[in-house]
Amino acid sequence: MQNEPSKPLRKIIHIDMDAFYASIEQRDFPEYRGKPIVVGGSPEGRGGVVATASYEARKFGVRSAMPSKRALQLCPDAIFVRPRFDVYKEVSRRIREIFHRYTDLIEPLSLDEAFLDVTQDKLQIGSAIEVAKLIKQAIKDELRLTASAGVSVNKFVAKIASDMQKPDGLTFIGPSAIEDFMEKLPVEKFFGVGKVTADKMKRMGLHTGADLKKLTEADLTQHFGKPGRFYYRIVRGIDERPVEPHRETKSLSAEDTFPYDLTTLEEMNTELDKLSLTVHNRLVKYNLKGRTITLKVKYSDFRQITRNLSLSYPVNDVATIQATARQLMAAAFYEDNKVRLLGIGLSNFGEILPPANGQLELF
Known part of the structure; x- marks a missing residue:
């Protein structure tokens, strides 16, 4: 691995909570323990989206951002649970408090994961592996939840390492490896x-x-x-990106390139509806609402356009995203154009205010 001699090796930890929302539900409700739990929208009627699933449900192939109807097909015994985002946010806040015992260089990626730079930890422990063990144990003792940790000298490797021994894992990949x-x-x-x-x-x-x-x-x-x-x-192990405590998310998007060209507005709207669900789920995960909705279209000749619409208030509900994307697509559509890629993005974020019943409209 190549490193500049003048620069000391960094000590980076990536903490990733294990099936975060589902684990909180199983912690708080004993009747869910050991059962296949799906946190998200109901599969009934119009159908919702999976926010996360317990490991018992994941064995059947249930994954985040999957339509709830599909999750039910894969796992007929799944128990669908409405999300309690106020609870998840409070647990996330307490996890951050644990992180801050050891370092203030914390870069949250979402409610359930973060990078920590412990090159110089507050308690002068000196070992990133030991700090990761202490954090994991504190989360287990104080919150009755498990987390997986990856430890290395850069963010890329630490993030991959945290996923290698889930759940409740700790993987160290040192400089020589x-x-x-x-x-x-x-x-x-x-x-x-x-x-x-x-x-x-x-x-x-x-x-x-x-x-x-x-x-x-x-x-x-x-x-x-x-x-x-x-x-x-x-691929040579070089990743110098710093842990950024004050990083601000500027935009969030999802796109898809299709195995065949789309030629009708109906086909395009079907794909836009799927992308809207994905974007909605990510907005919920990152606790964001956006005022500006952007449509990206790439044609078969690789020509690309973007169209956007700014609303007077921030949104994250799937119905508004779908309707706006369809509106922008209709304005951009004309006969004989073949589409190979579509994307939807939200930006111009504002403060998210939870609905009075604590649930998002989709659910």
Whole structure:
């Protein structure tokens, strides 16, 4: 692994709570323990979206952002539970208090995960592994929940490591092991590599980090654009991004590239409805509402347009997102245009105010 001699190695921890919402429900309601719990919208009627699922439900293939109807098909015995976001936010606040005992360099990614830089921890423990153990134990003792931790010298590796021994895991990947670890990592596990990019890489014979490492930076940039530079560095274990305590989310989006071109407005609206559900679920996860809704359209000739509409108040309900996206699509649609990609984004975030009953409209 390459490091500048003048720079001391950082000590980065990524903490990721285990099935956060579902685990809180199982903690608070003994009758849910050991059962397949799905937190999210009801599968009845119009149907909702899965916010998260317990590990008992995940064994059946139930995943976040999945339509609740599909979750019920996969796991007929699933128990659907309405989310209690006020409770989840309070638990998240208490988890942050535990983090702050050891460092103030905390970068929250959502209610249930965060990066911590403990290069110089407050209690002068000196060992990031020991700090991670103490944090995990405090969460277990004080909140009766489990968390998984990844420990390394940069954010990328720490985040991947936290997912390796879930639930209740702790994985350390030290400096001398990083390059070997990255070489064995499947390309779909790399940050920024979605399904389309992963498929393209595999068609090129690139299946692991070791395969990517054979290409020059110029080669990777030629094939993958600006992200190619990131792939070149990260496969060599180089990630200098700092932990940012005051990072502010500016926008949130979801997009999809289709295996065939869409040619009718009906097809496009169907895909926009799916993307709206994904965006809604992410907004809820990050506790955000946005005033500006943006539509992204890429045509079969790779021409790309964006259209947006700003509302007078911030929203995150799926019905408004769907309706606005459809409105923007109708204005941009004309015959004989073939669409290969659609995306929906929200920005211009405002303060989120919980509804009086503590539940979001979708649920």
